[in-house]
Amino acid sequence: VPALVILRIERAALDVKWSLDGLRFACTSGAKCVPVCTYEESNDWWVSKKMVKKKFKSTVLCCAFHPHNGQLLATGSADFKCRVYSTFDSTVDAAPSQGHFEKPLEFGEAYCEMSSHGWITGVAWSPSGDSLCYSGHDSSISIVTFSPGGQNVQQTIRFRDLPLTCLAFVSERAIVGAGHDFNPMAFTSSGGGNDWTYFDRLEKKKEKAAAAATGGVAAARALFQNKAKLGQDNAQDLDSLWTSHEGAISDISVMSSSKLSTAGLDGKIVVWDLPQLDIAMSSLGL
Amino acid sequence: PYLDACKTTLTAAACLRNFPSQTVERHNKPEVEIRGNKELLLQPLVISRTENECLIEPSINSVRVSIKIKQADEIEIILCRKFTSFLMQRAEQFIIMRRKAVEGYDISFLITHVHLEKMWKHKLVDFIIQFMEDIDKEISGMKIAINARARVVASEFMKQISP
Numbered sequence: 001v002p003a004l005v006i007l008r009i010e011r012a013a014l015d016v017k018w019s020l021d022g023l024r025f026a027c028t029s030g031a032k033c034v035p036v037c038t039y040e041e042s043n044d045w046w047v048s049k050k051m052v053k054k055k056f057k058s059t060v061l062c063c064a065f066h067p068h069n070g071q072l073l074a075t076g077s078a079d080f081k082c083r084v085y086s087t088f089d090s091t092v093d094a095a096p097s098q099g100h101f102e103k104p105l106e107f108g109e110a111y112c113e114m115s116s117h118g119w120i121t122g123v124a125w126s127p128s129g130d131s132l133c134y135s136g137h138d139s140s141i142s143i144v145t146f147s148p149g150g151q152n153v154q155q156t157i158r159f160r161d162l163p164l165t166c167l168a169f170v171s172e173r174a175i176v177g178a179g180h181d182f183n184p185m186a187f188t189s190s191g192g193g194n195d196w197t198y199f200d201r202l203e204k205k206k207e208k209a210a211a212a213a214t215g216g217v218a219a220a221r222a223l224f225q226n227k228a229k230l231g232q233d234n235a236q237d238l239d240s241l242w243t244s245h246e247g248a249i250s251d252i253s254v255m256s257s258s259k260l261s262t263a264g265l266d267g268k269i270v271v272w273d274l275p276q277l278d279i280a281m282s283s284l285g286l
Numbered sequence: 287p288y289l290d291a292c293k294t295t296l297t298a299a300a301c302l303r304n305f306p307s308q309t310v311e312r313h314n315k316p317e318v319e320i321r322g323n324k325e326l327l328l329q330p331l332v333i334s335r336t337e338n339e340c341l342i343e344p345s346i347n348s349v350r351v352s353i354k355i356k357q358a359d360e361i362e363i364i365l366c367r368k369f370t371s372f373l374m375q376r377a378e379q380f381i382i383m384r385r386k387a388v389e390g391y392d393i394s395f396l397i398t399h400v401h402l403e404k405m406w407k408h409k410l411v412d413f414i415i416q417f418m419e420d421i422d423k424e425i426s427g428m429k430i431a432i433n434a435r436a437r438v439v440a441s442e443f444m445k446q447i448s449p
């Protein structure tokens with residue numbers, strides 16, 4: 001039965017995620033804050049008691065909870081910063097735990113802040129929770145690896161294509177991101193978290209085995225046929241897109257260890273079966 | 287190369303997303319027109335080749351493209367003004383056109399994420415580039431037609447006067 005949750009935000013809600021222990025969920029909003037909602041036994045409903053408000057100068061675009069430690073929330077905002085906050089709540093959590101950071105902080109305090117040159121459009125934790133990656137609108141992705149003792153290693157990759165809008169870790173060593181380019185791209189590292197590189201795109205253009213019209217008669221016929229069909233002289237295949245998606249990809253999610261699905265603004269959901277694509281699977285570390 | 291530069295810039299600038307307004311509740315406005323929040327606007331870019339100029343102003347949910355057409359002499363200026371006002375009065379039909387051009391330019395387009403959801407982005411970009419190519423040709427074609435008609439009219443008129 002759907003139950004209403006009052007979020008107490010004055011602007012639109014943009015992204016919402018459950019924490020993996022199911023004790024709370026967070027909702028990012030245009031009111032420059034992230035209400036975190038927990039279940040209240042006495043009234044039998046979910047309520048947003050506390051909001052993460054500090055330091056956001058603009059709309060918070062995306063968020064992601066740590067896979068093991070439900071108290072760490074990474075958020076990406078249109079003020080070019082990605083921050084990790086603590087969502088420790090004494091009514092719900094037994095004890096504050098801070099993952100790899102030095103000491104636990106109160107609710108709503110930021111553990112760390114990382115920046116980019118564009119709006120942060122997507123944020124994702126690795127399956128073990130050791131790394132966090134976020135994508136910026138300046139066509140970059142940054143991966144930060146946290147280690148106990150507070151030493152963070154950060155690496156930024158910039159690429160020449162259009163920005164990504166969503167990210168997902170396929171395994172510890174591979175990230176797949178998708179965005180305005182209609183074609184997901186994969187980044188891999190060789191383990192150790194320091195050397196992420198762009199690996200490949202998931203979709204390749206299929207070379208059409210076009211029967212080249214050699215010889216005078218066949219070429220002339222092809223020319224007139226094209227003129228009649230398309231009103232043009234050459235069969236231009238620039239008009240049709242060779243990628244599966246025709247609109248910007250807006251979301252990506254991992255279905256199982258070798259499949260992922262992407263959803264786009266063209267109304268299509270495409271399921272990618274990784275072993276069947278033309279990419280070298282061994283580097284993906286599955 | 288001028289048109290290629292315009293095309294790549296436009297494809298990059300048109301990476302838009304739905305973005306509800308931060309300032310007013312329940313409103314969804316094109317940020318490039320409102321210009322309220324500095325962090326939501328991107329750098330405006332001017333691409334020019336001699337007298338043709340193209341100003342592209344991107345933001346998080348909208349792009350404004352303004353074009354300045356080459357106008358060499360008086361008659362082209364008048365023609366251009368009439369042509370653009372004809373188009374702009376029918377801006378509704380064009381969907382992406384703006385009813386008034388930005389200061390200093392002749393015609394402007396406003397593309398929002400709503401348009402991208404309904405139309406293919408690469409086709410939209412191709413349309414604008416095509417428009418930029420054709421408008422020059424059309425204006426010079428119209429000028430030639432005017433001159434030809436003026437010549438015919440004048441010669442007919444003179445025939446009546448001369449014996």
